[in-house]
Amino acid sequence: MGAAAARPPPGLGALSDETGLSPAALMRLHERFQALDRDDKGHLSPADLQALEGLALNPLCERIVGAFFPAGAQRADFPTFARVLAHFRPAEGAPCEPGGPSSPGSKLRFVFELYDLDGDGQISYRELLQVLRLMVGLEVPDEALAAVAARALREADRSGRGTLCFEDFAKAVERLDVDRRMSIWMLK
Amino acid sequence: MGAAALRALPWALLLLGPLLPGQGLQADPVPASEPLQRFPGAEPGGITTAPPASAQEIEPLHKQPGNHSGEGAAKPRKAFPVLGIDYGHVRIPFEISLWILLACLMKLGFHVIPSVSNIVPESCLLIVVGLLVGGLIKGVGEKPPILRSEIFFLFLLPPIILDAGYFLPLRQFTENLGTILIFAVVGTLWNAFFLGGLMYAVCQVGGTGLNHIGLLANLLFGSIISAVDPVAVLAVFEEIHINELLHILVFGESLLNDAVTVVLYHLFEEFANFEQVTIIDIILGFLSFFVVSLGGVFVGVIYGVIAAFTSRFTSHIRVIEPLFVFLYSYMAYLSAELFHLSGIMALIASGVVMRPYVEANISHKSHTTIKYFLKMWSSVSETLIFIFLGVSTVAGHHYWNWTFVISTLLFCLIARVLGVLGLTWFINKFRIVKLTPKDQFIIAYGGLRGAIAFSLCYLLDYEHFNMRDMFLTAIITVIFFTVFVQGMTIRPLVDLLAVKKKQETKRSINEEIHTQFLDHLLTGIEDICGHYGHHHWKDKLNRFNKKYVKKCLIAGERSKEPQLIAFYHKMEMKQAIELVESGGLGKIPSAVSTVSMQNIQPKTLPVERALPALSKDKEEEIRKILRNNLQKTRQRLRSYNRHTLVADPYEEAWNQMLLRRQKARQLEQKINNYLTVPAHKLDSPTMSRARIGSDPLAYEPKPDSENLPIITIDPASPQSPESVDLANEELKGSSHLSSSPEEDEEGLVMRVKEPSSPGTDDVFTPGTSDSPSNQRMLRCLSDPGPRPEPEEGEPFIPKGQ
Numbered sequence: 001m002g003a004a005a006a007r008p009p010p011g012l013g014a015l016s017d018e019t020g021l022s023p024a025a026l027m028r029l030h031e032r033f034q035a036l037d038r039d040d041k042g043h044l045s046p047a048d049l050q051a052l053e054g055l056a057l058n059p060l061c062e063r064i065v066g067a068f069f070p071a072g073a074q075r076a077d078f079p080t081f082a083r084v085l086a087h088f089r090p091a092e093g094a095p096c097e098p099g100g101p102s103s104p105g106s107k108l109r110f111v112f113e114l115y116d117l118d119g120d121g122q123i124s125y126r127e128l129l130q131v132l133r134l135m136v137g138l139e140v141p142d143e144a145l146a147a148v149a150a151r152a153l154r155e156a157d158r159s160g161r162g163t164l165c166f167e168d169f170a171k172a173v174e175r176l177d178v179d180r181r182m183s184i185w186m187l188k
Numbered sequence: 189m190g191a192a193a194l195r196a197l198p199w200a201l202l203l204l205g206p207l208l209p210g211q212g213l214q215a216d217p218v219p220a221s222e223p224l225q226r227f228p229g230a231e232p233g234g235i236t237t238a239p240p241a242s243a244q245e246i247e248p249l250h251k252q253p254g255n256h257s258g259e260g261a262a263k264p265r266k267a268f269p270v271l272g273i274d275y276g277h278v279r280i281p282f283e284i285s286l287w288i289l290l291a292c293l294m295k296l297g298f299h300v301i302p303s304v305s306n307i308v309p310e311s312c313l314l315i316v317v318g319l320l321v322g323g324l325i326k327g328v329g330e331k332p333p334i335l336r337s338e339i340f341f342l343f344l345l346p347p348i349i350l351d352a353g354y355f356l357p358l359r360q361f362t363e364n365l366g367t368i369l370i371f372a373v374v375g376t377l378w379n380a381f382f383l384g385g386l387m388y389a390v391c392q393v394g395g396t397g398l399n400h401i402g403l404l405a406n407l408l409f410g411s412i413i414s415a416v417d418p419v420a421v422l423a424v425f426e427e428i429h430i431n432e433l434l435h436i437l438v439f440g441e442s443l444l445n446d447a448v449t450v451v452l453y454h455l456f457e458e459f460a461n462f463e464q465v466t467i468i469d470i471i472l473g474f475l476s477f478f479v480v481s482l483g484g485v486f487v488g489v490i491y492g493v494i495a496a497f498t499s500r501f502t503s504h505i506r507v508i509e510p511l512f513v514f515l516y517s518y519m520a521y522l523s524a525e526l527f528h529l530s531g532i533m534a535l536i537a538s539g540v541v542m543r544p545y546v547e548a549n550i551s552h553k554s555h556t557t558i559k560y561f562l563k564m565w566s567s568v569s570e571t572l573i574f575i576f577l578g579v580s581t582v583a584g585h586h587y588w589n590w591t592f593v594i595s596t597l598l599f600c601l602i603a604r605v606l607g608v609l610g611l612t613w614f615i616n617k618f619r620i621v622k623l624t625p626k627d628q629f630i631i632a633y634g635g636l637r638g639a640i641a642f643s644l645c646y647l648l649d650y651e652h653f654n655m656r657d658m659f660l661t662a663i664i665t666v667i668f669f670t671v672f673v674q675g676m677t678i679r680p681l682v683d684l685l686a687v688k689k690k691q692e693t694k695r696s697i698n699e700e701i702h703t704q705f706l707d708h709l710l711t712g713i714e715d716i717c718g719h720y721g722h723h724h725w726k727d728k729l730n731r732f733n734k735k736y737v738k739k740c741l742i743a744g745e746r747s748k749e750p751q752l753i754a755f756y757h758k759m760e761m762k763q764a765i766e767l768v769e770s771g772g773l774g775k776i777p778s779a780v781s782t783v784s785m786q787n788i789q790p791k792t793l794p795v796e797r798a799l800p801a802l803s804k805d806k807e808e809e810i811r812k813i814l815r816n817n818l819q820k821t822r823q824r825l826r827s828y829n830r831h832t833l834v835a836d837p838y839e840e841a842w843n844q845m846l847l848r849r850q851k852a853r854q855l856e857q858k859i860n861n862y863l864t865v866p867a868h869k870l871d872s873p874t875m876s877r878a879r880i881g882s883d884p885l886a887y888e889p890k891p892d893s894e895n896l897p898i899i900t901i902d903p904a905s906p907q908s909p910e911s912v913d914l915a916n917e918e919l920k921g922s923s924h925l926s927s928s929p930e931e932d933e934e935g936l937v938m939r940v941k942e943p944s945s946p947g948t949d950d951v952f953t954p955g956t957s958d959s960p961s962n963q964r965m966l967r968c969l970s971d972p973g974p975r976p977e978p979e980e981g982e983p984f985i986p987k988g989q
Binding site for chain 2: 024027029036049050054055057058059060061085088090112133135137138139147151152155173175176182183184185186187
């Protein structure tokens, strides 16, 4: 592992341009990738990520892991890994591809997609309820959560459809400064 | 200050006359015989003391012939004293109350005349008032009182700090903790040494009688004056409403630099006694910094935990709950001061630690009481502090030395600016959200000095520091400059620079949900990256808190309540109370929730009859009653115990609201139509008839209603535009009020709706449908719908309360 760590991954420059991460950050990520990759397979499987104990305790564990393995894939190579994590690059106005992982709206869209499991571009009541259930745990009875979800939906839903589209979601969280929150210093 | 102040002043003067010999707060209580000696009451017919017994107690030495009934036998008989004056008896409380009253009247006066207080911050006006009062007292020929340091540190400062600490916005504080600490510690150290060193240089060079001030004295002076003062910062920043980040940065700095100030002060004060300062002493001083700050925090945490634990058991004696909070916090402060630890940090720590647990345990009224008492005390304290600053300026011995004072002022400002610039450059390397030059300017400009510096200097004793008067003068000058000049100009500057202001809107449930979601997401990503950042530790702390701490410190079932649900609760409650208080239907919040949240878990609630205070549970019941009339969904309810509803003011408001609703029926219709969200998938058309019986048993006089029918929710069906309309029900039903004696008997009754209307099939699960509890519940659920029901017009007036 020591020798492999020193070797830069292939296509570093292109990846750096695409994701906006600096080469140094990519090197760090590559080291981390190799550390996570237990059997030295060259790619990550869901089990590798779930082996992290902190992550296993996280209520959103499956969703987060799922973000790395889109559409049911079982392997995640390093570019995928980097691309997902690039969403959390501190956005300092450094240039990157428009529409790339760290452009302004992309962080929000990433979060939106975590909510929207079925990918229809809308957060439905059911999806919201599921997220709430994950976060709140098992002790709270259903109707309590139903109330919270209903209220949240009602507050944010401006189109009256009963679901949240991306714009509704963006408006609801605009005060939260999502971009600032979704910044991990290590990825500078 | 205007008419009110001017009116008050002569009055104050009048009453201050008798005060003056006592010299207010400074001197020891004058022996009680003194005022009495002013009254030649010894001869017959003179002014006699009113209760002879008390006169006897107060002045055993002072004998007044003929006044004591006990001695009456041998003396010539006097007329019985109908009226007398015994000022010495009440002098001290009288004076104290008078000063506080003066402070409050001043505050009142400023708000009655808004024009001046818009330009000049209140703190300036108060200092001016103090100056005037001091001048008046001096003009009369008496010695005005000086703000004694003990009174300041023990009585005036703690309420302000506790208020700040208890309501500290914890999230912003912890997010910016690194920045705040750097400003507080490094910034204050830099200020102290820079200023002290430069003043020493000036003293050496100045040659105008300053040569005798040694390095240590100068460093001491620097350390006293370098600390940003929380009182002044609060007073000024409160009025300008800048954005939360800047507010918490400056304010947090002013709070946390207390540890540094305490250490430096004691350090230099001690060192001034030493002949030589060795390296060991310096190292010890360095160590003591950690001891002082961490020790203070530790003491605060201990008391906070004890307070939280105590509050767990106060469910039977709600009235003294606020007292626990205050007393434990004050004890934390005093205990820290006892060991020369940082009292301010202890106070902040205890407030921060106890708050989440105490708030989960205490009743709503206690919470309100705590809030209002803290605000009241801190407000009065602040006012008194500024007034006394003014008075002390007039009263104090001053020694004006142009060089010293002017250079102090200059170097203070320069040190602050340089410090902020340098530190920000360093900090910005590590911050995600950089501090812009505008921010830096405000931070530098907001470095106000205040009464803490004054009091610390006043504590110095003359023996070792015979230049104390000069220090005092310089400090007062700096304080005046910062408060007046900087305080007055900061508001127009904030507007000029277009600094972001505070957002006034409250947090919504959406924001809470998404914040938590993001927290979890970020924690997970940090785990994946292997980066142990902010979120990681916060998550660990939360987990620890949930697993161990909450169980110990929070009473009953609430210990398991997740934060989201608790937040939701609080929000609902606030809205319900606002609704009742506003009393009008025109203000139906558009985001009224559909389901009441009271019974998260079935729990047994204590019966509270004896207390006049309205407990949190009661509030929730009221809230649910409100929901009754605004809801459109059915809900599954579990059975639970409900206790009696003691007659309370909300009852009154409720009834009045009902009456008003009768009149505003048309408006309601319109509003209800607006409220209905046709595509909202939560309600069925039949739900319009089902009203949430969230807690109909609140009106049930019997405490042991175990049975409640199960009402099912059908969240997937569309909603009808029919509305809940209590007034409608009332009107339609009022004519039928006396229709059946049975109804009258039961008072608030409910009729079981026969499930003939379409869709109400499983609305009311039969079971105990004949119990009064069921009746009541159903009554709340019933609704006119398309055809008016005869029973639904009854007002919610519980009988047999």
